[in-house]
Amino acid sequence: MMSDLFDRLRQPVALADGALFLPGAALPAADRLWAAVQDVMRSAPLRRLSTPGGRALSAEMSNCGIWGWHSDRQGYRYVSADPMTGGPWPSIPEVMRALAADMACRAGYENFEPQLCLINRYVPGARMGLHQDRDEQAMAAPIVSVSLGLPARFLFGGLTRDAPRQTVVLQHGDVVVWGGPSRLAFHGVSPIRPGHHALTGGYRYNLTFRRVT
Template identity: 60%
Template sequence: MADLFAGLREWEAIAPGAVLLPGAVLDRADRLLREVERIAALSPFRILTTPGGGRMSAAMTSAGPLGWHSDRRGYRYVTADPLTERPWPPMPPLFAEIARDCAASAGYDGFRPQIALINRYVPGARMGLHQDRDEAALEAPIVSISLGLPARFLFGGLSRHEPIRRFDLLHGDAVVWGGPSRLAFHGVATIRAGDHPATGACRINLTFRRVT
């Protein structure tokens, strides 16, 4: 029932240069999920290894001319999917449209994403506090879209020691951050068990970035 009210919640500035846009893509959520299914059929979701040898709890894939990858060699962007040894699936026009629209709503006109990083969280999965700093184009914002099960989004400052704020993200919500918050630490608390009519027992997160 919470999704029915996603569009009624108010736009919220969560930090300088960072904005929560409740229900921003609710009207296009089903189309987004169909594109995710198509991408995953070409480049399947996989659990990546961290440089320290640990395993991430969220499964990932990518779309666009670049994809994000992690293994013992480090975090980096690669032009081919290491799993299939083929180029990543192209960025769907719908993805670019939504990323551009959300960025503009947050005050970042002219955003052109190069990568859609797609994370799939099942109950028990999480994302630890981290900075998105593998990109050269730090002047471009990050656009994050939530689909499916709700999540508790953690958003801090430019160091790990700054206070963390928590925001509940529902199906169809978007978060955009850039400018003074571009390198803010952020993460996702452990996903709780549940079943969503659009995704079943998982949450899908789309993160759009410009790399170069």
């Protein structure tokens, strides 16, 4: 009976029109995803970016794909070359690309082909303030977010900063997909609590798949 209850609690949950929470959906691929993420980070090392105002972001970042998200005094933007190395970003590993396409399809967004994956690494205390993903031209494409490692309290709101928001505890292997009417929903991450995960140690990793153009 407890197993049945757990299975029901881990069923997909609609967060809003166009937004779907898929608990544990990435677990079958988690080990392969983690190996792929490590490969990407060897080619494009993690770095801590700053806001246009000069404030350091608390999460470290890397990218793979034909674009990478970047931020500095010149603003938030996508760049086709890694500013750290001067070379192209590493390609999206197939296990990551296929998972993103499958998760988007499960949420009702067919034929999603990500152009990049933004990798965020959170240490305990790191957070992500409420924001909209609005630096992309391809607003018809969804955002696919995959969690690995330590849990996080994910804040998902509406189309204005002061709209009511809900808190979703994201565990290792959880996926959230949002697009359509929710594409510009404000979202963020509360400070990560200390802990240890068997795969990622004392970190939480978030993989965010997007299209830019």
